[in-house]
Amino acid sequence: MECSRYREPLDLVPSFDCCDPVFTPALDHANICPPCRERLASRLKSEYSIKLTMEASAPVPESLNLFVKNMPSEKMSPGRWMVRYGVIAASILLMATSTISSYRYWQSYKMEAAVEQLRLFSVKNHEIRNTPEFLSDDEKQVAQWLSGRLNKVVQLPKNLKPGSVVGASPSALGEHPVGAVHLVIDGNRSTLYTFDPSPFGVNGAVKKEPSYEMGHTVAAWEEHGVGYSLVSDAPVESMRASFVSGAMR
């Protein structure tokens, strides 16, 4: 009974290594049990012989010795460095280019949307406000009055032909106060809004040729960092003709 309990651990006692404490109870049993001791001794002797036979029977072939001793070093050759880092650099460049392009596209999209919004505000204001607070056909006086009213320098565009101004009033495009110049184009009521592009986030992006939209002719442009949007009841051709150069710059 006792013997069968120690059979497996005794079969595992290594013949060629210091004994693990896990085998101590089995070895203690073998010390007092002659059959188990004899069985263990026989196995250890036989297995030790097997181990020696295995070790002696497979000499390392000379070809393997030569292979190991002549193995090329794994130091990376210049070519491999170039390929590896070339691929990494190309990947980074591609990612950067892609990111910049996406950012630019997004910015451009955002600006276009803001300009569109400005034009929409301009059209709505033109439809609502039709009485100038200040009446004058002198462009300098109109600009001066608006500057005082809005507490900032207001300039009228050089690109628009003079002689059509009838007055001015303060207005707002969205949340931002702007100046509204009332004028007549080819006998039709028109409103020119002058604004700072920065609060709208459209610096350098305000450029829209005269076109017929929402029942009015609308144009937008920038001159020397000042934004203008012009809404008129006149047809497109008439608005186009009101520009100095016959077209927007």
Added chain:
Amino acid sequence: MDKFEELTVPHLGTLYRQAYYLAGNRDDAEDMVQDTYVKARRSFHTLKDSAKCKPWLNSILYRIFIDEYRRKKHYVELTDVPAQEPEDDDSRWPEGVTAEGIKTALESLDPKYRLPLVAHYLSGQSYQEIADTMEIPLGTVMSRIHRAKRTVKKEFARHSRPSLGVIHGGRHGM
């Protein structure tokens, strides 16, 4: 001699002998050891402790053996599924077993039993070290080795018994 050679060449014999008894022939054994050294050279920078070079090389060899066996057999079950336990007997271990007899007996073993037994006889590692190298529990290593020993002992006995059915001129298979 560079650092790699200095650390790995002393283990070449142990690796080759294990490969020989795992693969069962010299050509495959040589290929396995060559693969081991190529892989070891490539990942030598990952060996942080030079004292662990031997188990590190052993683990590469064992992985190559398992992969190669899987490639040849398409699939090898490496988990312990209940298999028929070889009967224990009170017979003595035979004496004077030849290298060829050992090789034949080992070939009769499933690789999952052959690998720990070969490692036990030839790698010079303890059961715990074999378990660590093979990344399996200590108990699993011990039970696989125990089962492998029983099977091998039976194989030795079978081949050392005189054949009665066919006349081969005496004992055979040794």
